[in-house]
Structure formats: C-alpha cells, structure tokens
Amino acid sequence: MLRKLKLRPILSWILAIYLLGGVALYFLQKKLIFHPEPLTADYAFKYDIPFEEMRIRINEKETLSAILFKAASPKGMVIYFHGNARNVSKYAGKAQQCIRRGYSVLMMDYPGYGKSTGPLTENTIYANALHMYEVARKFFPPDSIIIFGRSLGTGVAAQLAAIRDCKRLVLEAPYYNIADLATRMAPVYPYQYMLDYKFPTDEYLPKVAAPVVIVHGTDDHTVPLASGEKLAKLLKPGDRFIPVPGADHRNLDNYPAYTKALDIALQ
Incomplete structure (x- = not known):
C-alpha cells in the first residue's frame, strides 16, 4: 500500500x-x-535564368506569389511545390534542373512565404495549387504538365494530381501523411486527432491516374525512407520508386543516382 x-x-x-x-x-x-521567410512587396527577385514574377490577387486580403522560370523552347511545364523552409528564392536550382531537361517551371509560395499572403491553412494551400494549374493550362495541355512536389510539397502535389490530369506526378522525399511522420519522430501522441494539418499523401496517391515517380534518399533523417516505401506500396503498375543510395534529405543533388532519377521523372 x-x-x-x-x-x-x-x-x-x-x-x-x-x-x-x-x-x-x-x-x-x-x-x-512551417518555416516561412516572408519578403516585402517591393523585393526584387534576381535569377540567372529568364523568369517572370506573378502576383495573383485571390481577394482583398490574399495574394498568391509565384515565379515562372522560362525555358527557351519548352516542351512542357513543371508545377513545382517546394519544401517547408524560406521561399521560392531558395529553389532556383531546382528550376534549373527542370529547364535543362526542356521544361519551364511554375513555382508558388505558400501563404506567409515570400510575397504570398493569406491564412496558412491546408485548404488555402490546395486552392492556391489549383490556381497554379490553371496558369499552367494557359500555356500547355495536361499531357505536357508535370506536377512535382518536394518534402512538404509532396502532399500538395499529390492532392492536385488526384483532381487534375497531368503527364506525371513526381514526389521527392515524400511523407505518408503528417500524422505518420510525427509518429515516427515522437510516437507518444494520437496525432491523427491532434493535428490541424493532415496532408494525407497516402489518400491522394491511389486517386492519381497519371504515372508516378517517387524519389527518396536512403539516409534521409528528416523524412525517413520508410515513408517513401510505404507510399510505394500504393503505386500502380508502371509507376516508379527510385531510392538514392546514401543521400540525405538535403543533399540529393550530390548523387549521380538522383540525376538519373530526374532524367526518368522529367522525360
């Protein structure tokens, strides 16, 4: 007692x-x-490749900011959804990778990132992604549009590809869903009931009719390879899961296997 x-x-x-x-x-x-880095409205973007800054007025309080990186004679367009840090200025190198393979690149900032304003909610991000698709459709048909998501952006890309036609969906370092990722980091809470942000990539992926390519570093300590492997079980015949041996979350560019994976993803 x-x-x-x-x-x-x-x-x-x-x-x-x-x-x-x-x-x-x-x-x-x-x-x-989210780890945004906001920019002032008069901030001047500077890149070594041709680009056009886009400002889309959603309503009186919300503005969607995006950059269109222009290839010389594009065969199509990549709609690129970036990770959870900084803003589009960080990802110009990713745009160059696509341009070298013949694609122009349309890249938006999430609310609170860069010059984008509005509430930082999951539904707002999805709605803004749909605006990007509408812009891309002004230039190219669906069979010339690749939807590409990296890290945080993989859930956004998967959701868009689940509701709109495209040539291919590319997911780089994807998570199964946010609750699953949180559980892997600290498996002591019922995150599925706690989180306002779901980004259920696992629910969207089976609804994607287009071919899918998943690329994931085997030594990724931010979004573990196991997340990509779980998603790989949901892939259709003909879809690809491409592990990059030795690569971490932030150094995929350093590996020849990643270059080969991009050649496949951006055919």
Whole structure:
C-alpha cells in the first residue's frame, strides 16, 4: 500500500508532463511544420535564368506569389511545390534542373512565404495549387504538365494530381501523411486527432491516374525512407520508386543516382 501511495505522485507528474507536452505540440504545430521567410512587396527577385514574377490577387486580403522560370523552347511545364523552409528564392536550382531537361517551371509560395499572403491553412494551400494549374493550362495541355512536389510539397502535389490530369506526378522525399511522420519522430501522441494539418499523401496517391515517380534518399533523417516505401506500396503498375543510395534529405543533388532519377521523372 505504501509503495502505491509513493507511486501516485510520480504517475501524476508523468501524466501532467504528457498532457502539457500534447497541448504545447497542438498550439505549436504550425511553427513546427512551417518555416516561412516572408519578403516585402517591393523585393526584387534576381535569377540567372529568364523568369517572370506573378502576383495573383485571390481577394482583398490574399495574394498568391509565384515565379515562372522560362525555358527557351519548352516542351512542357513543371508545377513545382517546394519544401517547408524560406521561399521560392531558395529553389532556383531546382528550376534549373527542370529547364535543362526542356521544361519551364511554375513555382508558388505558400501563404506567409515570400510575397504570398493569406491564412496558412491546408485548404488555402490546395486552392492556391489549383490556381497554379490553371496558369499552367494557359500555356500547355495536361499531357505536357508535370506536377512535382518536394518534402512538404509532396502532399500538395499529390492532392492536385488526384483532381487534375497531368503527364506525371513526381514526389521527392515524400511523407505518408503528417500524422505518420510525427509518429515516427515522437510516437507518444494520437496525432491523427491532434493535428490541424493532415496532408494525407497516402489518400491522394491511389486517386492519381497519371504515372508516378517517387524519389527518396536512403539516409534521409528528416523524412525517413520508410515513408517513401510505404507510399510505394500504393503505386500502380508502371509507376516508379527510385531510392538514392546514401543521400540525405538535403543533399540529393550530390548523387549521380538522383540525376538519373530526374532524367526518368522529367522525360
């Protein structure tokens, strides 16, 4: 009996810490998932490749900012959804990889990133992605449009490809869904009930009619390879899962296997 009495305050403290941790995670989830770097409205983008800055007025309070990187004689367009950090200025190198393979690139910033404004919600991001598709369709038919997502952007890309036709869906370092990713990092909370951001790539992927290519570094410690492998089980016949041996989340560009994967993805 005495031992049980001594254990009660310890268990109470453990429970309190657990609950406080869960509350903190809930209220901090936006800061943990998104790492935007806003830019002033008069910021001048500078790139070594031809580009056009686009500002799409959604309503009186929301503006969608995007960059169209222009290939000389494009055979199509890549709609590129970037990761969770900074803004489009970080990803010009990714645009160059596509341009070298004959594609112009349309790349948007999420709300709060760069010059994009508006509420940073999952539905707003999806709606803005659809605007990007509408822009791309002014230049090319669906069979010349590749939807490409990296890291955070993979869920966005998968959702768009699930509702619109395209030539191919490319997912680089994708997560199964946000709750699954959080569980892999700290498997102590019921994230599926706690998170406002779901990005259920696993639900969208089976709805994608276009060919799919998944590229994932085997030593990725940000989005583990196991996430890509779980998604690979949902692929159709003819789809590709391409692991890049030795690559981490941020150094895929350093590996020849990644270059070959892009050659396949951006045919």
